[in-house]
Amino acid sequence: MTEIQPKSGTADTVAESLERAIHEHRLPPGTKLGEDELSEIYGVSRTRIRAALQALSHRRLVEHQRNRGAFVAQPTVREAHEVFEARALLEPRTARSAAIRMTDAHVTALQAHIDAEHAALHAGESGRALSLSGEFHIEIARIADQSTIEAIVQQLVVRSSLIIALYWRRRAALCESHAHGALIDAFAARDGALAEELMAHHLLDLVTSLDLRNQSSQPGSLKAALA
Amino acid sequence: MTEIQPKSGTADTVAESLERAIHEHRLPPGTKLGEDELSEIYGVSRTRIRAALQALSHRRLVEHQRNRGAFVAQPTVREAHEVFEARALLEPRTARSAAIRMTDAHVTALQAHIDAEHAALHAGESGRALSLSGEFHIEIARIADQSTIEAIVQQLVVRSSLIIALYWRRRAALCESHAHGALIDAFAARDGALAEELMAHHLLDLVTSLDLRNQSSQPGSLKAALA
DNA sequence: GTGCACATGATTGTATACAACATCGGCCAC
DNA sequence: GTGGCCGATGTTGTATACAATCATGTGCAC
Incomplete structure (x- = not known):
């Protein structure tokens, strides 16, 4: 271990x-x-x-x-869909609220978050980068000043990390950061409507970059192993 | 035995x-x-x-x-706002999904739920009536076939019950059932957009029927008691 | 050689004993 | 009389011992 x-x-x-x-x-x-x-x-x-x-x-x-x-935990395909469905309901509107409450200090803190994510990625610490990427979403809920939603989002984000571990299709996690960068721009412009839309699309992109065909990659992955 | x-x-x-x-x-x-x-x-x-x-x-x-x-738990005024904010993000869209998946059996089951709520109310079991009223919301998430959202909504509903215990303004809980009746009509008509709107307004009504002025009704309600 | 039965070891489920801490009473000093 | 100090008592925090259950490996029968 x-x-x-x-x-x-x-x-x-x-x-x-x-x-x-x-x-x-x-x-x-x-x-x-x-x-x-x-x-x-x-x-x-x-x-x-x-x-x-x-x-x-x-x-x-x-x-x-x-x-x-x-x-x-080994989330099933169904759980994966459900987790991202819940996130799709919570996070876009929360991003809008965050954009309204956003201060310059918040923006720079979020930017620092992304920088740290890039640094971790270049250092080969892909797990740490993924973790930071998730915390970016949690931070937004915190800025929106909604601790209850923040707690729920945190749980969903970590579950998403498990889902990504099981069902991620591409190897590179780079593409994500662009979405986060665009979000920061919207935040910096205090454009709540844009932030909401960007977040909604970002979550959709995440789901489509998963391989969620019913494959029950549970312990009995015999057929795949014997192919 | x-x-x-x-x-x-x-x-x-x-x-x-x-x-x-x-x-x-x-x-x-x-x-x-x-x-x-x-x-x-x-x-x-x-x-x-x-x-x-x-x-x-x-x-x-x-x-x-x-x-x-x-x-x-004794939810604070701030927690009360947060809980209903989270519900406002989750439940309306979930009601829309439920309306789409709704079968006749589901409609009659929901109607039976309301009938039981009325019966409990007339029997003087106001607590049981409130509980059934809350389960109505949970049932909708179940019909929408989203067990993750259902679990979150369940938690929020019970917390709402605590909030109602602390901050409810009027004595009678009768008014609610009308909202639930209207929701059933929308479900029966498979009108997802209407169900979503009704649920959103229902939740807003709930919040406005609370007395959420900062009063810190915690043990130290000295100023209020001494006034 | 294959398959089942059973004994063995390892791991979790549960209860209980003890330690640490908070509350509440009385007592003393002021 | 007020306020603070300090044991007595009860409740919670933690560790540990024991019971129940599951996994593993051996041996025997076929």
Whole structure:
């Protein structure tokens, strides 16, 4: 297993660390999350690990199988459609609200976010880049000053990261940043209507860049492996 | 023969029972949820109670205060606005989708739902009526065949119930049912655009029937009490 | 050699014991 | 009499021990 920050902490700390690892694709879908293993890695007792896993389970980031353990979630094709449908309802209008409340400081912060994403990409840290790309969306909800929507969007964004891990079609994730750049321009111009439309199209583009034909890429990918 | 109910008392069962009680206003906001007390009531150990309370805490239905215990959540005025803002983004478009997928069986089921709500109201069970009224909204998301949105809406609806408990202005909850009746008519006519508009207005009406002036009705309502 | 039965080991589910902390009462100083 | 200090009591936080369940590997029968 990849090295996870052996940073001792509370159950929430563990949950956040695991969520980051999932978001950054360091823990791919289907990975078994053994309780003893995690308790040794984080240096905390199983009680806290269980609490963390339960939290992630409620957010649909891990799937719990009774008496078998916890695994990083493997969203189905149907779930993938549903997650992006929910995002399509929430994020465009939220982007509009954000554009209205946007300050110059917000714009520069968003730009810095994109720069960091590019830097991570050039450093070969594609997982970190993807994570930053997702946080861009969360940041918009935060600027819109809607913490409830922000929490929902955050959950949907991390689930989207799992979906991308399973169903991404092209290798390069570069194309995205253009959409984010265009969004920043709209924000800088305080053009709420444009931001809303750009966000809607951006989400549509995301879905179409997935391969969501029913293929049940679950464990039984025998036919694909034997071809 | 008390074994008739299979698995009566898992953590999920306890959580569902508590959520129902909260939704029906049998547990008003601010109620202390003592672990020992609950473990005796449900006849299960504290471990399961804690798991249930954690689950409700993640759904923002109970607030956890460290070393002090769990309390039924008391949404602030700001949270109230945020919850209805999120619902305003999700539910109208979902109602439109539901109208398209609506079958005659669905329509009669929704009508039965409203009838049950009226019956509960006339029986003096106002809490149960409110709960059924909320489930009407959840049912629509289910008909739209969007389980992810359904889960989010469910959470928002129960939080709305808490908000209503704290900030409801008028005593009578009768007026609502008219909105639901009009929605059913739109569904029966498979008029998605109308359903979307009706739902949007229904949610706006709900907000305006709340008293959301900053009053911090939290424990420290000293100024109000001393006036 | 194949397939089933069973024993073994490992992992999770649950309960309970103990430690840490907050609340509340009385007591004392001022 | 007011205010603060400080034990007594109860509640929550955490760890650990034990039970239940699943996965694995061996051996036997066919």
